[in-house]
Amino acid sequence: MSPDILTGEHFINGNTASAEGAIAVGCRFFAGYPITPSTEVAERMSRRLPQLGGTFIQMEDELASMSAILGASWGGAKSMTATSGPGYSLMMENIGLGIMTETPTVVVNVMRGGPSTGLPTLVAQADVMQARWGSHGAYEVIALAPASPQEMFDMTVRAFNLSEQFRLPVSVLSDEVVGHMTEKVVIPTQDKVPIYARRKPKEPPSDSYRPYQADADGVPPMANAGSGYHMHVTGLTHDERGYPVITAAAQKKLIQRLCDKIRKNRDKIIQYTEVDTEKADVIVVSYGISARTSWKAIRTCQKHGMKVGQLKLDTIWPFPEERIRELAGMVRGFVVPELNMGQIVYEVERCAAGKCKTVLVPHPGGEIHDPLDIYKAIKEVAK
Amino acid sequence: MSDRCAKDEHPDDASTVHRDTSGVGGVHDHDHRKEEHTHPMDFLLRPGRIPHIWCTGCGLGVVLTAFLNGVKKANIPYDDVSVVSGIGCTGRIAGYIQLDSFHTTHGRALPFATGLKLANPKLKVSVISGDGDLFAIGGNHLIHAARRNIDMLVLCVNNFNYGMTGGQAAPTTPVSAKTQTSPYGCWEHPFNLPYVAAASGAVYVARWTVLHAKRLVESIAEALNHRGLSFIEVISQCPTNYDRSNKGGEALDLMHFFENKTVVRNGIDPKDADIGLYTPITCGKFVDIQKETYDCGYDRMCTLAKGGKK
Numbered sequence: 001m002s003p004d005i006l007t008g009e010h011f012i013n014g015n016t017a018s019a020e021g022a023i024a025v026g027c028r029f030f031a032g033y034p035i036t037p038s039t040e041v042a043e044r045m046s047r048r049l050p051q052l053g054g055t056f057i058q059m060e061d062e063l064a065s066m067s068a069i070l071g072a073s074w075g076g077a078k079s080m081t082a083t084s085g086p087g088y089s090l091m092m093e094n095i096g097l098g099i100m101t102e103t104p105t106v107v108v109n110v111m112r113g114g115p116s117t118g119l120p121t122l123v124a125q126a127d128v129m130q131a132r133w134g135s136h137g138a139y140e141v142i143a144l145a146p147a148s149p150q151e152m153f154d155m156t157v158r159a160f161n162l163s164e165q166f167r168l169p170v171s172v173l174s175d176e177v178v179g180h181m182t183e184k185v186v187i188p189t190q191d192k193v194p195i196y197a198r199r200k201p202k203e204p205p206s207d208s209y210r211p212y213q214a215d216a217d218g219v220p221p222m223a224n225a226g227s228g229y230h231m232h233v234t235g236l237t238h239d240e241r242g243y244p245v246i247t248a249a250a251q252k253k254l255i256q257r258l259c260d261k262i263r264k265n266r267d268k269i270i271q272y273t274e275v276d277t278e279k280a281d282v283i284v285v286s287y288g289i290s291a292r293t294s295w296k297a298i299r300t301c302q303k304h305g306m307k308v309g310q311l312k313l314d315t316i317w318p319f320p321e322e323r324i325r326e327l328a329g330m331v332r333g334f335v336v337p338e339l340n341m342g343q344i345v346y347e348v349e350r351c352a353a354g355k356c357k358t359v360l361v362p363h364p365g366g367e368i369h370d371p372l373d374i375y376k377a378i379k380e381v382a383k
Numbered sequence: 384m385s386d387r388c389a390k391d392e393h394p395d396d397a398s399t400v401h402r403d404t405s406g407v408g409g410v411h412d413h414d415h416r417k418e419e420h421t422h423p424m425d426f427l428l429r430p431g432r433i434p435h436i437w438c439t440g441c442g443l444g445v446v447l448t449a450f451l452n453g454v455k456k457a458n459i460p461y462d463d464v465s466v467v468s469g470i471g472c473t474g475r476i477a478g479y480i481q482l483d484s485f486h487t488t489h490g491r492a493l494p495f496a497t498g499l500k501l502a503n504p505k506l507k508v509s510v511i512s513g514d515g516d517l518f519a520i521g522g523n524h525l526i527h528a529a530r531r532n533i534d535m536l537v538l539c540v541n542n543f544n545y546g547m548t549g550g551q552a553a554p555t556t557p558v559s560a561k562t563q564t565s566p567y568g569c570w571e572h573p574f575n576l577p578y579v580a581a582a583s584g585a586v587y588v589a590r591w592t593v594l595h596a597k598r599l600v601e602s603i604a605e606a607l608n609h610r611g612l613s614f615i616e617v618i619s620q621c622p623t624n625y626d627r628s629n630k631g632g633e634a635l636d637l638m639h640f641f642e643n644k645t646v647v648r649n650g651i652d653p654k655d656a657d658i659g660l661y662t663p664i665t666c667g668k669f670v671d672i673q674k675e676t677y678d679c680g681y682d683r684m685c686t687l688a689k690g691g692k693k
Contacts, residue, residue: 029502050688055501060527067491068498075502097488225483226506228462234486
C-alpha cells in the first residue's frame, strides 16, 4: 500500500506531478473523462485514490465530471478533475455553477491546439481567455499557469488552497508540453505542504443560519451536506439564506460580492516571478511553457548586451495589472510570446496604456516557439 | 394570486407564459402563512417559501408532499437526506424542502448527486427532476447513473412537456400531441421512462400518477430503503400548458382521467407500459431486484488496490 504523500525526489511528468500535488494537499475525490493530453492525471488518480480511501470515478462525459466534483465538494471532499480543450469547453457550464454556488474545486486543463478537436497531442495555450470568460455571466476567476512538473505539483497544491480560501473552482492552466515533460519533482514531507482548511460555520444549525453570509473578506464559511444545516444551494441568483431572489437588487449584491472577494484579495492571490526586470529596456511577459522558451531568447539578448528581463505570470487570473502598469513606465516595451494568436497580449496592452510598446509573438500551436522569433521581437522593441 | 398565473391573464396564448423570469419576490409580499393554515409536514418546508411558484392545478404540490411523507415513512434521519434537482418546474422542488437541497444546472442533477453521494456515502441522496431535465438534456447521465447502480432515489415528474418555458415538446411528448414547438402535433417517438430506466440497470422501477398519492408515498419510502438506483416516474397533469394545448381539460378533469384511465399492473415488463395521447396509463411497481451497488463494488476494488484478497 502506498503512503499518502510520496515524500522524496521523483523523475515524473507534469500530469503525474499534478495528481501527486492533489493527493498531498488532501484531494480524495477525482471525477474525469479521458482526454489527451491530460489522461495521465486520471490514470494516476485511478491507481492512487483507491489505496487511500478516496474516490475515483470515470464519468460519462466532462459535463458529468464537473458536476460530480461540485457535488463531492458539498459532500465534504476536496475534489478535482483534469481535462483539455474540448472537455474544458463542456465544463464551462458547471464551472459557472461552481462560481455561483461558491463551491471549492480544482480543474486542471492541459491545453492543446484548437479550435474543436484541433491538435489532440500537440501543445497550445489558447484557452487563457476561455478560463477567464468561458462560462456565461459576470464573474472573477483564479487561474494558475505552471511551467514545469515541479510547478504542476506546487501549483496544484496552491489551487486547492485558493479554492478553499475563496470558494470557487480554480483552474490550473497547464499545457501539453509541461504536462508530458518529465523532470525532477521534489515532494516535501506532509508537514511542509500548506493546507487551507475549509472554513466551517461558526454557529450550530438553526433557523437563522445564512449559508451565504460572508466573512469580512467577502467569503462565506461553508457547511457540508449532512451536517445538519439544511442549507439550500442554487445556481439562481440568491440571498444570504441561499434562497432564489430574481431581482436586479439581489443580482447586484451577489455579483458584486462574488467579484469583490477576488478583486479585493488580489494581493493574496497574484504571484509572478521577475528576473532581471530592474534595469530592463524590454520585458518578456510570458507564462507556462512559453516562459521557458523565452529564456533562450532572453539569455541570447543579454549576451549581446541588451537589457532584457522577464515577468513570468504564475497566476494568470486575476491579472497583475498594477505591476504591468508600473513596469510600463520603466521600459521601452513588452514582448508577449504565447501559443495562440493573441490573448494575454491584450491584457498587457491594456495595462501598458500606451506608455510603452507591446508586441505579440503569436503561434497557433502544435509546437513551442522558435526562440529566434522571440529574440527578433525583443530586438525590434529595443530599437 | 401571483402574476405567474399566466393562464388566467392570457387564456388564449400559452406562449406568453414566462415564469422563468418572474421570480419569487412578488409572491412573498403576501404571506399566506399569516392566515395560520398549518400542515403536519410544515417542519420539512422552508419557512416563508410557500406559496410555491407552480400554476394552479399543477401536480407538483402532490409530489412535494408525497416525497416529504415518503422520507418520514422511510424513517431516515433528516440530517442525512440531501435533495438534488435540475432545472424546470420540478427542479424547483428542492428549494422548498427544509433539508440539504441543491438546485443545480439543467440535466446535471444526477452527476452532481453522484459526486455528493460518493464523497459522503452516509448521505441518503434523492434526485427530483422533470422528464426533460432527466431524459433529454440529462439523458446520458440517467442511463449511466442507472448502469452504475448508484445508491439513490430518482423521482422523475413527467408532465409530457417543458412547462417552465411555456409548454414545448419533450422526449416524453406522445405522438400527435400539440405543444408550442409541435403545433401540428408531435411526430417524434417518445421515451417510455420506466423501460429506459430498467434497461439501463435501475433496481427499483415504478410509475404512479399524482392521483395515486398514497401508493406514491409507499413507493418512495420503499425505494429510499432499497439499495441501489431506484427510479419512480410520477405522471402529472399540466393544465396550463400541455393539457390546455391538447384540450385535456382542467386539473379536475385530468384527475378524473387518472382515476378512470389508469391500470395498475405490478410486475409487468415496463416495455409494455408505453403512453400515448390520453391513452390508458399503466402504473405499478415494475422492477424490484437486488444488485451490487456502485459503492459496494468500489469498496471491493479498493480492497484489491490495498493488496487484499477478493
